[in-house]
Every structure is written in C-alpha cells, then in structure tokens.
Amino acid sequence: MSIRLHNIAKHFGGTRALEPIDLDIHEGELVGLLGPSGSGKTTLLRIIAGLETADRTPTPGKILFGDRDVSHIHVRDRRIGFVFQNYALFRHMSVYDNVAFGLTVMPRGQRPSRQDIRAKVYRLLEMVKLEAFANRYPAQLSGGQQQRVSLARALAVEPDVLLLDEPFGALDAKVRQDLRRWLRHLHDELNFTSVFVTHDQEEALELSDRVVVMSNGRIEQIDTPETLYRAPQNRFVFEFLGDVNHLEGKVQNGTLTCGDAHVAVDLPDGDEELLLRPHEIRLAEQPSADSHLPVTITAISPVGAEVRVELEADWLARPWLATVRHADFNRLALKRGQRLYAHPRHWHRFKEDVAVPDTSPVGVT
Numbered sequence: 001m002s003i004r005l006h007n008i009a010k011h012f013g014g015t016r017a018l019e020p021i022d023l024d025i026h027e028g029e030l031v032g033l034l035g036p037s038g039s040g041k042t043t044l045l046r047i048i049a050g051l052e053t054a055d056r057t058p059t060p061g062k063i064l065f066g067d068r069d070v071s072h073i074h075v076r077d078r079r080i081g082f083v084f085q086n087y088a089l090f091r092h093m094s095v096y097d098n099v100a101f102g103l104t105v106m107p108r109g110q111r112p113s114r115q116d117i118r119a120k121v122y123r124l125l126e127m128v129k130l131e132a133f134a135n136r137y138p139a140q141l142s143g144g145q146q147q148r149v150s151l152a153r154a155l156a157v158e159p160d161v162l163l164l165d166e167p168f169g170a171l172d173a174k175v176r177q178d179l180r181r182w183l184r185h186l187h188d189e190l191n192f193t194s195v196f197v198t199h200d201q202e203e204a205l206e207l208s209d210r211v212v213v214m215s216n217g218r219i220e221q222i223d224t225p226e227t228l229y230r231a232p233q234n235r236f237v238f239e240f241l242g243d244v245n246h247l248e249g250k251v252q253n254g255t256l257t258c259g260d261a262h263v264a265v266d267l268p269d270g271d272e273e274l275l276l277r278p279h280e281i282r283l284a285e286q287p288s289a290d291s292h293l294p295v296t297i298t299a300i301s302p303v304g305a306e307v308r309v310e311l312e313a314d315w316l317a318r319p320w321l322a323t324v325r326h327a328d329f330n331r332l333a334l335k336r337g338q339r340l341y342a343h344p345r346h347w348h349r350f351k352e353d354v355a356v357p358d359t360s361p362v363g364v365t
C-alpha cells in the first residue's frame, strides 16, 4: 500500500509543528523519519495514522493510501498497525491474548474462528520466537520481548501500513540491534509498508529503504541511506548524519591558514569553513608539502571496528575526532599526549547551507 501526503501542515495553537509537506512512500517500503527532538516526526506519523488532524486552512492537505483518500477516515478504519516506544501492551492479558486482541474485537462478520485465531497467533509468536511465552504476562518479559509481542500484535490484523514511533528507544544497544533485524526481516517477509520514527541516525541508516530527514517541521532531504551519506543536500543533513570536524580559516593564494596550521586548497581567497568526517583524517608523524596541521592526542577509544582518537590543537576551537584502522593504530603506536600531523583525505563545504559540489580531496593519500 503506497502512502501519499500532499500539502500536509500542522499548527498547535501558535506553534508550527509542520510546514506544508509532500511525501510519497512506495508500496512495500520501509521508511525512517529522522530528525532532532521537536522536528515534527511524531506529528507527521500521527497525522498519517489519523490520530492527529492536519491543518484545514489555508488549504486542506490530502492523505492517500493507494488510491483511497483517507484524509477524513477514522484511525480505526485506516488498516494501520502501531508499535510505540512504551510497549503499550495490556498488562492484565497474557501474551497470547495481547496478540489475539485485534482479531477478537473484529465485527462478527469479519472475525476469524477461534481455531483460525489460535493458528494465526501461534504463527506470529513463532515468527518473533516467543511461542514458548504465550501464557506469560507482559510484566514477566524483558523489554525486548515485550516489544516483539507489540510487533506481533500490530501485525495480527494484517495492516496495510505499519507505523512505529521510536519502537526501540527504551531498549539497550544490543537488544535494539536484534530488534532492528527482526523488523527488517518481518517487513521483507510480510511485505507491508512501514514508517518509523527515530532520532538515532545509525538506526535510520541501517534499517530504512529511504530516510526522511526532518528539522523544524521541514523535510530537509529524502533519499536512500547511501545517497544521504554520500551526497547530503545541505549542511544540516551532513552534520546530523555523523560526527563532523570543523576547520575554519582564511584562504589566500590557495592556502587556508588557521593559527600555525595551514593546508593547500583549490579555493578563492576569503573566509572558509571546511567540514571533515572522522574517517577523512589521516594521521602521520610528519607534515606534508600540502598540509601542516599539528595536533595532540587527548583521548583514545579502541572499542569497535576502528580506533577513535580525539585530537586537540591551539588552532582548533573544538577538538577533532579521527577514526584510525587498528593496523594503523598499532603501526603508529598511538598514545595520549603524542604529537602528530593530521592530513585531510577529503573535505566538504557548504555555502548558505547548500552543498557546494566541489567537495575536494586534498593531497590524496
């Protein structure tokens, strides 16, 4: 089921929560709404659900599910499944009854038989690997297990659209990771259309077919995770999607200078600010003909696929973060207090908030 939003805006009294928004979500897509707190993600999700109404003035918006105009259709008739952050399970009901709930309250004509309900509930519990927990109560389950029950319960009524509001927000990192895999797997297997809200960049990039990046009630960019990361349309998207190091200085005759640091750049004279991702910084014992950026290591975190190294210098307003491969870390025998030189592999620049296409390599290494 595709979802099409046209001219959807929302004010709460004098507060504008959403600017007029157009958004097309394709059938079978898993789309993440990503943005900082207050950017309008939940409001947009609730409007898609029918839990909130969009502004009717100055011009009313439209919401289509497939060819069906659901703008004025009640939430209960939109064929939607919900998963919320706080599990929202019925605490006095067993796992089985929670998952069966949506089926047992269907109107008599549509309600499946008791045997069919039982078969379906067990099939769903099997999918989320909780068939052995059917008789337990929510309080007897971990947070991750409760959220899997929520997922099974939402899917029991075979919704056209699954909406998830920070579904894994309250869980620890490892459980979040597992649940992401569950959701992706169920989504692909059952082939519904899903929209989920998150403020976690990694979660959005890992899980989504496409990500909608929002700020201040606006859509900043809609793209696949790869395109978003590789080709951010503006500075907000670039900065929101990962760690960023800043290099501010004055360019003169092809050299950007900042205190006692300088680097060759192919840019016109004037003030400049270059942005670099942590993996775009190489560390070496010597400066090069193209760059002279002396730094001191102030912290090292060797956990993960790469080593995270924090760098400080008099010419830097804020410390830099560089990521180094373990092999290079060992080769350079990095330690706190060590003085080195940073070499930009690549940098980005944004003028008036718009990406300037000539993001360039410097002294490629």
Ligand SMILES: Nc1ncnc2c1ncn2[C@@H]1O[C@H](COP(=O)(O)OP(=O)(O)OP(=O)(O)O)[C@@H](O)[C@H]1O
Residues within 6 Å of the ligand: 012, 015, 016, 017, 035, 036, 037, 038, 039, 040, 041, 042, 043, 044, 199
């Ligand atoms: N019921 C409400 N009454 C008044 N203002 C509201 C209401 N709901 C949301 N807002 C305001 O609308 C804006 C968008 O809120 P929304 O909850 O959609 O953001 P969000 O991106 O989901 O944030 P978070 O990640 O913190 O949940 C905020 O400025 C918020 O204060």
